Amino acid sequence: MIRAKAFFSLSERKRERNRSFVSGLGLTGDEKALDFGCGTGTTSEHLASVLAQGGGHLTCVDISRRRVRIARKRLRHYANVGVHLGHLPTLPIPDGEFDFVLVAAVLHEVKKAIREEIAASLAAKLKPGGRLVIVEPTGKRHGIPAQEIRALLQNAGLEEESPQLSETRYRATYTKPAREV
Numbered sequence: 001m002i003r004a005k006a007f008f009s010l011s012e013r014k015r016e017r018n019r020s021f022v023s024g025l026g027l028t029g030d031e032k033a034l035d036f037g038c039g040t041g042t043t044s045e046h047l048a049s050v051l052a053q054g055g056g057h058l059t060c061v062d063i064s065r066r067r068v069r070i071a072r073k074r075l076r077h078y079a080n081v082g083v084h085l086g087h088l089p090t091l092p093i094p095d096g097e098f099d100f101v102l103v104a105a106v107l108h109e110v111k112k113a114i115r116e117e118i119a120a121s122l123a124a125k126l127k128p129g130g131r132l133v134i135v136e137p138t139g140k141r142h143g144i145p146a147q148e149i150r151a152l153l154q155n156a157g158l159e160e161e162s163p164q165l166s167e168t169r170y171r172a173t174y175t176k177p178a179r180e181v
């Protein structure tokens with residue numbers, strides 16, 4: 001009984017942490033957003049809720065069949081959400097579609113051989129003027145160096161803003177330059 005209570009409060013704490021993370025993303029609610037590497041949808045459900053209030057739309061993508069199945073179940077009550085299974089560059093998702101892209105603890109899990117292709121595709125999916133928020137662990141055993149993330153996203157044409165780097169975590173916003181008129 002005590003264990004069940006402790007487990008419950010841990011998952012509640014995680015839920016609250018995700019909710020607070022999403023509410024700090026500065027979304028207005030009317031965006032078209034992409035949650036790349038959505039996993040089981042624990043962060044996506046908070047994104048979906050914010051976007052449902054403002055008429056926005058959420059596209060979730062993950063490479064894991066099992067996680068996508070769980071995410072679809074978790075998000076089934078949101079009419080403003082689509083969940084895709086597969087490799088982002090080959091999915092039927094148009095380029096220039098999104099105001100906002102979230103990459104939360106994903107790039108370090110993406111196979112090294114396809115990281116450049118994924119970074120280019122993430123940049124391509126953004127609208128000009130759109131923004132991408134990335135949060136990644138940077139530990140040697142578990143993570144990806146901040147320098148590698150910077151190189152990948154800047155080579156893809158994105159511009160880094162407000163980076164925060166600690167020993168274990170990198171977080172930054174990247175923007176896609178608006179088209180010149």
Ligand SMILES: C[S@@+](CC[C@H](N)C(=O)[O-])C[C@H]1O[C@@H](n2cnc3c(N)ncnc32)[C@H](O)[C@@H]1O
Nearest residue numbers: 037038039043062063064067104105106109110
């Ligand atoms: C640590 S989980 C993070 C899940 C979610 N973003 C979150 O914050 O809860 C990393 C996810 O990245 C996904 N992933 C790894 N490589 C991927 C790829 N090439 N394309 C899409 N998703 C990928 C994994 O399947 C996994 O669900």
